Amino acid sequence: MTQLKCASRTLDLGRVQVMGILNVTPDSFSDGGHLYRASKLSVEQALVHAAAMLSEGASMIDVGGESTRPGAAPVSVQEELDRVIPVIERINAELDVVISVDTSAPEVIREAAAAGAGLINDVRALAREGALEAVAQTDLPVCLMHMQGASPATMQLAPSYQDILAEVKDFLQQQVERCAVAGIARERLVLDPGFGFGKTLEHNLTLLRRMDELNALGLPLLVGTSRKSMIGQALGREVDNRLAGSLATAALAVERGGRIIRVHDVAATVDVVRMTEAVLNGCEQE
Numbered sequence: 250m251t252q253l254k255c256a257s258r259t260l261d262l263g264r265v266q267v268m269g270i271l272n273v274t275p276d277s278f279s280d281g282g283h284l285y286r287a288s289k290l291s292v293e294q295a296l297v298h299a300a301a302m303l304s305e306g307a308s309m310i311d312v313g314g315e316s317t318r319p320g321a322a323p324v325s326v327q328e329e330l331d332r333v334i335p336v337i338e339r340i341n342a343e344l345d346v347v348i349s350v351d352t353s354a355p356e357v358i359r360e361a362a363a364a365g366a367g368l369i370n371d372v373r374a375l376a377r378e379g380a381l382e383a384v385a386q387t388d389l390p391v392c393l394m395h396m397q398g399a400s401p402a403t404m405q406l407a408p409s410y411q412d413i414l415a416e417v418k419d420f421l422q423q424q425v426e427r428c429a430v431a432g433i434a435r436e437r438l439v440l441d442p443g444f445g446f447g448k449t450l451e452h453n454l455t456l457l458r459r460m461d462e463l464n465a466l467g468l469p470l471l472v473g474t475s476r477k478s479m480i481g482q483a484l485g486r487e488v489d490n491r492l493a494g495s496l497a498t499a500a501l502a503v504e505r506g507g508r509i510i511r512v513h514d515v516a517a518t519v520d521v522v523r524m525t526e527a528v529l530n531g532c533e534q535e
């Protein structure tokens with residue numbers, strides 16, 4: 250059974266784990282602010298949100314301080330540190346949960362690890378200068394995600410693939426090899442096809458339909474489709490009305506071998522995941 254060692258905590262990937270999304274970007278707070286800083290209040294709000302997701306059944310909390318929505322403005326490393334580090338420290342002090350940090354910056358990787366993060370989640374698959382080395386210097390697992398195009402700012406301009414599954418698989422395999430060369434043990438790797446990152450609706454639908462083909466890579470798969478535009482486009486729904494669509498994709502992802510499901514709506518997703526697992530595996534308790 251696959252165990253993922255995440256700093257002081259171990260995750261059993263024999264069961265599907267639900268990762269709750271905790272955005273600490275300014276537009277995710279009611280101050281709507283320019284010049285956001287991790288004020289005491291926002292750290293408190295983040296802790297309350299994390300605690301709620303934990304009580305709903307999340308075993309991981311993904312803390313992100315950089316907006317990776319298509320076309321989002323870049324943030325400085327200092328700003329990202331100011332946003333995420335106090336939140337990671339506080340969650341680590343208060344809650345029994347694996348803290349994932351959604352970052353591409355080597356400075357954030359290092360400081361997050363020191364602050365108690367249990368997993369590095371990089372949508373750029375350690376492409377930024379120094380990121381691979383920064384992860385190698387920790388003991389933490391890392392999620393390597395596929396994205397077409399160099400950055401979220403430009404990825405949706407003209408996504409194009411001959412065979413999306415083959416290309417995503419080749420890319421991920423290359424990143425696995427790059428990590429091996431850098432001394433990052435295979436047991437530390439998680440892979441992600443990167444829904445919505447440089448992909449049209451048809452690409453995203455194909456990727457989910459054929460996602461089981463990525464199991465040949467032999468590593469746990471993380472899947473993030475929650476509230477994404479692929480659901481908005483398929484259903485004609487705005488972002489606040491995509492729960493049912495998100496749950497459908499979660500069930501299909503579990504059926505195709507997804508081991509970690511990254512979502513906003515934890516309680517509903519946990520039920521869908523457990524029900525899907527019950528159908529797939531039967532109800533025998535170990």
Ligand code: 7PJ
Nearest residue numbers: 317370372392394441443444473
């Ligand atoms: C993903 C992510 C994803 C991983 C975001 C959003 C955009 N990390 N970070 N996989 N998406 N590993 O949640 O809409 O799909 S940010």
